[in-house]
Amino acid sequence: MPRAATVLTALAAGALIVLVGLPVLFILLQAVFPEFARGSLAEPFSKIVILTENDRLMVQTRNTLLLAVSVMIGSLILGLPVGILRGLCNVPGARIWDVIFLVPFLIPPFIAAIAWMMLLQPRGYLQQLLGFHMGGFLFTFAGVAFVMTLNLFPLVYFAVSRAFEAVGGRFAAAARVHGAGPVRAFVLITLPLSIPAVAASLLIVFAMSIEEFGTPAALAARTGFEVLVTGIYTRLSDWPIDLSGAALGSIILMALVLAAFTLQNWIATRRSYISQTGKPADAEKAELGRWRWPVLVLFGLVAAIGVVIPLATIAVTSFMGTISGGLSLSNFDTRHYAPIFSTGSRAGQALMTSGWLAVLTAFATAAIGGVVAYIVVRGTGRGRAVMDGLSVLPNAIPAIVLAVGVILAWNSPFLPLTLYGTAAILLVAYIGILLPYPIRYAVARLRQISGSLDDAARVAGASQGATLRHITLPLMAPSLIAAMMLVFAIASRELVASIMLAPAGMRTVGTFVFAQFEQGSVQTGMAMSVIAIAITSSILLAVNLWLARQGGSAFSG
Amino acid sequence: MNRITELQPAAVDLGRVTKRFGAGAPAVDDVSLQIAPGELVTLLGPSGCGKTTTLRMIAGLEDPTEGRITIGEDEVTHLPAEKRDVTMVFQSYALFPHMNVRANVGYGLKVARTPRAELTDRVEEALALVGLEAFAERPVDALSGGQQQRVALARALVMKPRVILFDEPLSNLDAKLRHHVRAEIRALQKRLGLTAVYVTHDQEEALAISDRVVVMNSGRIEQQGTPRDLYARPVSHFVADFIGSANIVPGEYDGSDIVLGDARIPHTQEITQGPVGVMIRPEAVRPAAQGLAGKVVSISFLGPVNQVDFDTPAGRVTGNLPDDAMGGLRPGAKVALSFAPRGLHLLPPRAV
Ligand SMILES: Nc1ncnc2c1ncn2[C@@H]1O[C@H](COP(=O)(O)OP(=O)(O)OP(=O)(O)O)[C@@H](O)[C@H]1O
Numbered sequence: 091m092p093r094a095a096t097v098l099t100a101l102a103a104g105a106l107i108v109l110v111g112l113p114v115l116f117i118l119l120q121a122v123f124p125e126f127a128r129g130s131l132a133e134p135f136s137k138i139v140i141l142t143e144n145d146r147l148m149v150q151t152r153n154t155l156l157l158a159v160s161v162m163i164g165s166l167i168l169g170l171p172v173g174i175l176r177g178l179c180n181v182p183g184a185r186i187w188d189v190i191f192l193v194p195f196l197i198p199p200f201i202a203a204i205a206w207m208m209l210l211q212p213r214g215y216l217q218q219l220l221g222f223h224m225g226g227f228l229f230t231f232a233g234v235a236f237v238m239t240l241n242l243f244p245l246v247y248f249a250v251s252r253a254f255e256a257v258g259g260r261f262a263a264a265a266r267v268h269g270a271g272p273v274r275a276f277v278l279i280t281l282p283l284s285i286p287a288v289a290a291s292l293l294i295v296f297a298m299s300i301e302e303f304g305t306p307a308a309l310a311a312r313t314g315f316e317v318l319v320t321g322i323y324t325r326l327s328d329w330p331i332d333l334s335g336a337a338l339g340s341i342i343l344m345a346l347v348l349a350a351f352t353l354q355n356w357i358a359t360r361r362s363y364i365s366q367t368g369k370p371a372d373a374e375k376a377e378l379g380r381w382r383w384p385v386l387v388l389f390g391l392v393a394a395i396g397v398v399i400p401l402a403t404i405a406v407t408s409f410m411g412t413i414s415g416g417l418s419l420s421n422f423d424t425r426h427y428a429p430i431f432s433t434g435s436r437a438g439q440a441l442m443t444s445g446w447l448a449v450l451t452a453f454a455t456a457a458i459g460g461v462v463a464y465i466v467v468r469g470t471g472r473g474r475a476v477m478d479g480l481s482v483l484p485n486a487i488p489a490i491v492l493a494v495g496v497i498l499a500w501n502s503p504f505l506p507l508t509l510y511g512t513a514a515i516l517l518v519a520y521i522g523i524l525l526p527y528p529i530r531y532a533v534a535r536l537r538q539i540s541g542s543l544d545d546a547a548r549v550a551g552a553s554q555g556a557t558l559r560h561i562t563l564p565l566m567a568p569s570l571i572a573a574m575m576l577v578f579a580i581a582s583r584e585l586v587a588s589i590m591l592a593p594a595g596m597r598t599v600g601t602f603v604f605a606q607f608e609q610g611s612v613q614t615g616m617a618m619s620v621i622a623i624a625i626t627s628s629i630l631l632a633v634n635l636w637l638a639r640q641g642g643s644a645f646s647g
Numbered sequence: 648m649n650r651i652t653e654l655q656p657a658a659v660d661l662g663r664v665t666k667r668f669g670a671g672a673p674a675v676d677d678v679s680l681q682i683a684p685g686e687l688v689t690l691l692g693p694s695g696c697g698k699t700t701t702l703r704m705i706a707g708l709e710d711p712t713e714g715r716i717t718i719g720e721d722e723v724t725h726l727p728a729e730k731r732d733v734t735m736v737f738q739s740y741a742l743f744p745h746m747n748v749r750a751n752v753g754y755g756l757k758v759a760r761t762p763r764a765e766l767t768d769r770v771e772e773a774l775a776l777v778g779l780e781a782f783a784e785r786p787v788d789a790l791s792g793g794q795q796q797r798v799a800l801a802r803a804l805v806m807k808p809r810v811i812l813f814d815e816p817l818s819n820l821d822a823k824l825r826h827h828v829r830a831e832i833r834a835l836q837k838r839l840g841l842t843a844v845y846v847t848h849d850q851e852e853a854l855a856i857s858d859r860v861v862v863m864n865s866g867r868i869e870q871q872g873t874p875r876d877l878y879a880r881p882v883s884h885f886v887a888d889f890i891g892s893a894n895i896v897p898g899e900y901d902g903s904d905i906v907l908g909d910a911r912i913p914h915t916q917e918i919t920q921g922p923v924g925v926m927i928r929p930e931a932v933r934p935a936a937q938g939l940a941g942k943v944v945s946i947s948f949l950g951p952v953n954q955v956d957f958d959t960p961a962g963r964v965t966g967n968l969p970d971d972a973m974g975g976l977r978p979g980a981k982v983a984l985s986f987a988p989r990g991l992h993l994l995p996p997r998a999v
């Protein structure tokens with residue numbers, strides 16, 4: 091191995107250790123040594139006993155699990171029927187439904203939560219329109235689960251429809267050739283073969299509901315219903331600050347996510363009968379016949395609840411002069427958009443801050459992720475083994491846990507200098523949180539690029555560096571760019587790490603919207619949301635169009 | 648002028664080369680091999696025997712654990728691939744998917760900062776050599792497998808390599824095309840005087856194309872020689888079995904005769920007297936007035952010949968007999984078998 095490769099390996103490993111490893115290490119140490127933040131190793135394990143015996147920690151853990159399981163079940167109820175229909179039958183407008191069900195990913199969940207509040211709370215839009223409200227439902231456990239389900243059920247929809255499309259076409263045809271009727275083929279072949287993919291998607295739903303901060307923070311705060319994530323937040327924001335409690339909560343959170351992630355990974359790699367590359371057979375789909383309209387109504391209903399209502403509520407709210415003015419044309423006003431476009435205003439600054447933070451995060455994660463992926467796929471020997479292990483670490487770390495770790499690590503008395511209290515600390519946290527995307531994209535892409543291309547360049551006289559520049563990088567570029575756009579979209583409205591780490595006086599899009607909703611103008615918050623959703627949607631759309639134009643399977647990230 | 652036809656082939660010398668990947672048996676074990684300028688040498692052997700690894704060490708893509716490699720006058724043992732005048736044609740062709748045919752072929756010259764005019768000329772010449780002038784501007788994924796293979800060949804030739812390496816270059820082509828392309832490769836190699844090392848696990852391909860064949864087994868060289876040599880005089884059961892098909896039956900040798908069952912067959916060969924393995928090529932088997940007693944077990948018609956299985960006191964013997972040598976043989980018939988001397992060879996007894 092040439093020197094350059096060794097140096098690169100060391101740099102990438104160093105970045106992973108500083109950005110992800112160090113925060114986790116400090117959480118572990120803080121959990122064990124209550125006085126660790128003051129540089130003392132006194133009374134190890136003392137807090138663990140107290141916290142596990144009589145504390146809200148256990149209640150929060152139970153609530154978290156309950157919530158995650160409820161959201162899983164909810165996502166199954168909402169996503170499974172439409173997913174199966176989409177996968178096995180000729181649903182009219184199938185591609186359009188696919189696009190519609192992508193929309194929930196574009197609405198930050200806490201903004202959707204605020205929208206549902208505006209709609210369902212006492213004197214909300216529902217009451218104004220129909221004369222009754224559903225505040226009693228929304229501000230409960232069920233309400234939180236409901237809103238989170240609406241955000242996550244598309245994961246199940248897409249996994250189910252893809253699995254059933256692939257399995258239904260190929261294997262079911264084989265089963266029917268061997269004499270099984272359509273129902274038996276479904277029960278004996280399609281269903282069992284699709285279960286792994288569906289289970290894997292449910293585990294992602296599970297992990298994402300455990301990590302979700304905005305929705306419980308917005309809704310559950312009013313009910314006293316606490317989950318681990320809000321509990322950790324409270325421990326760090328309310329006096330007296332409880333570092334050890336936050337660290338312990340983080341460890342439980344991490345363990346849960348790690349378990350879900352490991353199981354998901356295991357199912358996806360060992361138990362999946364669905365080839366990743368084979369294109370699903372479009373033939374052999376059942377015709378709906380007279381079920382056409384009922385099915386369309388079902389799709390329309392799911393789309394209305396999951397997409398149209400929240401989006402419309404966000405937009406309507408942003409155009410209301412005053413909330414108390416209610417839903418009437420005379421109350422229509424565009425003035426809440428004005429501050430966002432005036433430079434120097436808080437809203438404008440928040441937009442700028444999130445913009446450049448997201449751009450820097452995108453470039454940094456792509457650079458680190460690209461190198462990590464290169465070593466994982468093309469490396470040799472010990473460097474590769476170490477990197478392989480390190481590279482999965484960020485997957486198991488929820489955003490709030492990384493934020494806690496960053497607080498603990500970068501406030502440590504052992505540090506000669508710290509980024510804490512500067513905007514750079516946000517960058518550090520964002521990179522740590524979003525690294526998994528570029529790593530995953532780049533690893534997948536590199537695995538498709540044959541290593542003999544590198545060899546061919548080498549025997550043609552290119553050095554390792556030239557091979558990287560001429561061959562590997564150009565071939566990886568589309569997937570890296572796709573990952574960067576995704577990172578940009580998520581980072582530009584990140585909430586939890588921003589709330590916990592932003593230096594005094596600094597606002598991001600996420601914290602701005604959140605603050606407006608807590609003690610300002612909900613309309614301005616929603617106007618900002620409209621802008622943010624529009625920007626990220628158009629970026630993602632543009633990238634997808636561009637990738638499609640690049641064409642060919644060779645470039646699909 | 649700087650034409651491909653004026654390339655300078657070099658000799659290759661592997662001196663006791665070993666390659667280990669981690670613990671366990673070495674992938675290439677103490678291999679010594681000399682290749683003369685302009686010679687085409689084939690590495691032949693079963694999957695996993697170390698052919699590709701040997702080739703990659705010559706290319707500089709793999710670093711030998713022990714031993715030394717020279718190309719021409721230069722020791723290159725630890726020289727990286729880009730510093731050797733060696734090119735390679737890969738099994739998967741390894742064409743750069745984001746470049747068209749011209750850019751693929753010209754890539755090496757571009758890296759070497761060849762002046763533009765010369766680069767254009769050389770690429771044209773290389774494409775002409777493989778008959779692809781008309782395809783220069785095509786993207787490589789708009790070519791058939793055979794055409795992609797030629798692009799890979801042109802990309803290797805354009806560098807005027809002192810040594811060219813082929814790693815199973817035909818295995819992705821269908822059988823018809825394979826015969827055709829291998830003849831073309833051989834013709835081009837002779838015409839340009841290329842020093843070539845060619846890897847295959849197809850013995851027929853090896854025999855057809857090579858000046859010399861090197862049979863490898865478990866990382867070692869089992870035997871090397873001309874195709875005729877190897878076919879007529881294999882040194883071991885492994886080689887006899889791997890090259891062509893062979894009956895190998897146990898017998899005794901007393902210095903002048905082979906004792907096989909109740910038959911004695913005159914034979915002279917330098918080999919330790921006593922128990923031996925007797926290799927009998929199927930085409931050497933003929934019914935005769937006297938010889939090894941045999942009984943016909945089965946007959947299958949293969950087209951040019953009939954494959955006849957005989958039970959003999961020495962064991963099962965298979966013969967390939969053309970129709971006019973069959974003499975009305977039927978299953979169950981008893982005959983004496985004689986063996987043409989060209990298809991008879993003694994091997995050391997099989998190790999127990
Ligand atoms: N990069 C590597 N790391 C570890 N082991 C390797 C590596 N490359 C080759 N080997 C091992 O070395 C041995 C020889 O491999 P090689 O590829 O040279 O075989 P081959 O003769 O080309 O086989 P085939 O006909 O299947 O291509 C095999 O056992 C293989 O598993």
Ligand SMILES: [Mg+2]
Nearest residue numbers: 698699700814
């Ligand atoms: Mg090989």
